[in-house]
Amino acid sequence: MFSYVGCMIITCTCLSITNADEHKSDEPDKNRTVQELIREVTTGRNKEVLPVNKWGEPVRVAFYFHMTYIQEFDEVAGKLSVNGYFGIDWIDNTVSWNPDKYGVSSFTFNEELFWKPTFIMRNPYGAAKIIYEDHNVKRVHHNGQIEWFPSDSFDIACQADVTNYPFDMQTCTLAIVLSVYDEKEVILWPTAFLTDWFIPHKTWDLVETNFTRIPFPQIVNFRIRLRRKPMYFVLNLILPIVLMCILNPFVFLLPADSGERVGFSITVLLAIAVFLTISASSLPAISDPQLPSLSILLFADVAFSGLIVLLVIISLRFYLRNENLPVSYLGEKFVKCCRVLRRSCSCSNGQTIQCHNK
The missing domain is CATH 1.20.5 (Single alpha-helices involved in coiled-coils or other helix-helix interfaces)
Known part of the structure; x- marks a missing residue:
């Protein structure tokens, strides 16, 4: 056993x-x-010659863009940086073999063995960017189909509109141009704008993506629509501004004899000025096409606070004035204007009879 x-x-x-x-x-x-x-x-093989059997037949290049991450969006500089890759494929009619003979249906290569199209970014931020030479692996199939996946970080020039900051939405475009060849030689055909592997950004929400094709010259525009996440700016910028605007008029509720009116109003004004200095770094320094509404609100808050300080000083001046001194001409006109306004308010409240009696 x-x-x-x-x-x-x-x-x-x-x-x-x-x-x-x-x-x-x-x-x-x-x-x-x-x-x-x-x-x-x-x-x-001459890799500079179009891969066609009959001269005059165009090569159809299909491609898509897959965006994976947004690095940054600098509104002041007008730069959007995105990570992603292009999926490009075409048929090389000069390449074919019998897979049964060699036992191989496809193989990969890094060197420049076959013809491939050249693309140029139409709106790069900085120097021109050419999508041609790279170290990505390509794959060729036995029927002549070649697949190429160039990946990179793309810096796009994008003019920001911060009128509604921080509730703004931005639309940027990644424009790709087919270089050298016309539509009779190479047909550029976009198929998709993918975001399956997109990693959410901490400041921007991806709202919409789409693409369009322009026949001549052959351009493909990949549009990216972003919406800012406003909660941080609401809690740290907008609510403090609104709170200080509400506090300002309450200075007139203080008794004039207390001597705290001027101190309170100046303290609020200084607080607004300090807050304006701190928040200036968070606001985009852009005046084209329009100033941010939040910047106008900050300026109005400072002007309103300064006006209240001026009114507090004038009111205390009249309150503490010696009663034996004659009223000036401007003071008399001011009192008459106040009486007219008071009568108008009384008449608008339905007190017409009392208004005429006065």
């Missing part, structure tokens, strides 16, 4: 060693086959 088991173990061991040797011997043959295939399909 034990001898039978031992024979079986030795037999299985020998078979596994034999299969491993055969597998190792097959690997060099497969590698040699792939090398022969690459040498056959690339020998005598």
